[in-house]
Amino acid sequence: MTSYYFIGIKGTGMASLACMLNDLGCEVSGSDLDKHFFTEDPLRARNIKILPFDPANIKDGMHVIIGNAFLEDFPEVAAARSNPTCVCARYHEFLGEFLKRYRLISVAGSHGKTTTTGLLSAMLSHYDKTGWLIGDGTGHLTEDTKYFCLESDEFRRFFLSYYPEYAIVTNVEIDHVDYYKDDDDYRSAYEAFTRNIGKTLVICGDDEEARKMNIACDHLWYGVKENDDIQAVNIDERPDGMSFDVLYHGEFFAHFELPFVGRHLLLNSLGVIGIGILEGVPAEVMEEGLASFGGVKRRFVVEEIGANTFVDDYAHHPTEVGVTIDSARIRFPGRKLVAIFKPHRASRVLYFADQFASQLSKADKIYLCDFTSIDDKQDGTDIDITYLQKRLPGSVVIPENEEGARILAEEEPAVYLFMSSKDIYGLAELVKRYHKH
Numbered sequence: 001m002t003s004y005y006f007i008g009i010k011g012t013g014m015a016s017l018a019c020m021l022n023d024l025g026c027e028v029s030g031s032d033l034d035k036h037f038f039t040e041d042p043l044r045a046r047n048i049k050i051l052p053f054d055p056a057n058i059k060d061g062m063h064v065i066i067g068n069a070f071l072e073d074f075p076e077v078a079a080a081r082s083n084p085t086c087v088c089a090r091y092h093e094f095l096g097e098f099l100k101r102y103r104l105i106s107v108a109g110s111h112g113k114t115t116t117t118g119l120l121s122a123m124l125s126h127y128d129k130t131g132w133l134i135g136d137g138t139g140h141l142t143e144d145t146k147y148f149c150l151e152s153d154e155f156r157r158f159f160l161s162y163y164p165e166y167a168i169v170t171n172v173e174i175d176h177v178d179y180y181k182d183d184d185d186y187r188s189a190y191e192a193f194t195r196n197i198g199k200t201l202v203i204c205g206d207d208e209e210a211r212k213m214n215i216a217c218d219h220l221w222y223g224v225k226e227n228d229d230i231q232a233v234n235i236d237e238r239p240d241g242m243s244f245d246v247l248y249h250g251e252f253f254a255h256f257e258l259p260f261v262g263r264h265l266l267l268n269s270l271g272v273i274g275i276g277i278l279e280g281v282p283a284e285v286m287e288e289g290l291a292s293f294g295g296v297k298r299r300f301v302v303e304e305i306g307a308n309t310f311v312d313d314y315a316h317h318p319t320e321v322g323v324t325i326d327s328a329r330i331r332f333p334g335r336k337l338v339a340i341f342k343p344h345r346a347s348r349v350l351y352f353a354d355q356f357a358s359q360l361s362k363a364d365k366i367y368l369c370d371f372t373s374i375d376d377k378q379d380g381t382d383i384d385i386t387y388l389q390k391r392l393p394g395s396v397v398i399p400e401n402e403e404g405a406r407i408l409a410e411e412e413p414a415v416y417l418f419m420s421s422k423d424i425y426g427l428a429e430l431v432k433r434y435h436k437h
Helices: 012-023 040-045 075-082 091-101 113-125 155-161 183-194 263-279 283-291 318-331 346-360 402-409 425-435
Strands: 003-007 027-031 049-051 063-066 087-090 103-108 130-134 138-140 147-151 166-169 200-204 218-223 230-238 241-248 251-258 301-305 308-313 337-341 365-368 415-419
Touching: 003 012, 003 075, 012 027, 012 040, 012 091, 012 130, 012 138, 040 049, 063 075, 063 091, 087 091, 091 147, 091 155, 103 113, 103 183, 113 130, 113 147, 113 263, 113 283, 155 183, 166 183, 166 263, 200 263, 218 263, 230 263, 241 263, 251 263, 251 283, 263 283, 263 318, 301 425, 308 318, 308 425, 318 337, 318 346, 318 415, 337 346, 365 402, 402 425, 415 425
Parallel strands: 003 027, 003 063, 027 049, 063 087, 103 147, 103 166, 130 147, 166 200, 200 218, 218 230, 308 415, 337 365, 337 415
Antiparallel strands: 130 138, 230 241, 241 251, 301 308
């Protein structure tokens, strides 16, 4: 039996992959920080061993999968690389080889790829045996899996390790500015990715940067504009859902009624419908599958406690922050929106400070938390949260402890929007305690 060891096993993709390999009968263990992350719960439910970081954890004959947050000089990485009996691979390298046995569908894009991968897996699961690996820490795989839906991250061009049959690209708005030099460099990564696609790319035609791409494979544009191959028309958006008609190459394809709120979910659904069209999935099966989508972890997850609403969202880019606040305005009309934002990567805040300020200003009250992640200042950018606060008059910096929770609790009744790709949910739990009494 192959023994897999994960360096950074609590990472979202890493935790998903570890669970999948365990479910296939492999021996799985790994290491990470002692701090609790939501991704570790399914690991512990499977009794997967999680150890503190220690180079002595590396044993002869292990297949070592290295989380992308860990550099080559990290002690466990160095120990694994120096052991000639170990087989070592980065997360994306391992996946690229492992998934060649399935009909792979990649979902890429600056924003929305987690939700779109969730929508795609929900739709295809109603059609045939489907596996998935999603950036919210969930994965599913069985021996008889046919389709596999993979969230494919452009970070440091890692998605170039994947060779999908189909792909969805949700948008091409620059991110990871610590690595990509400019818009052209960022777009070039997606152009290279299109050379890996075996059949067809389904790409958002309403994204200006996507329209600038030189695409190297067959492709279909989706969106709400007349020059889109897959176009939504007769759109009716409501606080409790949406309906629209889909035109395919200008001809009526089907009518859809979906329980989603927000234009971003309309666009994400269109991308998934495009894959369904290519695979001949009946429209009623598409609608049933999409409607069954219950959301993904940390993407606009709503909890009602008394007169207050708590929303947990992974938003960490200005566009995503804006989408979250806009969606809350539609879903909770007339309510006070309190934004609590914790950034990830100082370089991202430095580059997008004005855009973050513009989007956060859509909320009624704004609270900010400082950087705490191990890789926030890895590239040498040395700013703190006051760099953003200065652009947001009236905003307040709060600690992630009881003091911060008390300050937030005084805003009730409110819709609390906790936004971060990092562990801001701990602060949310502290605030909830005040409202449960």
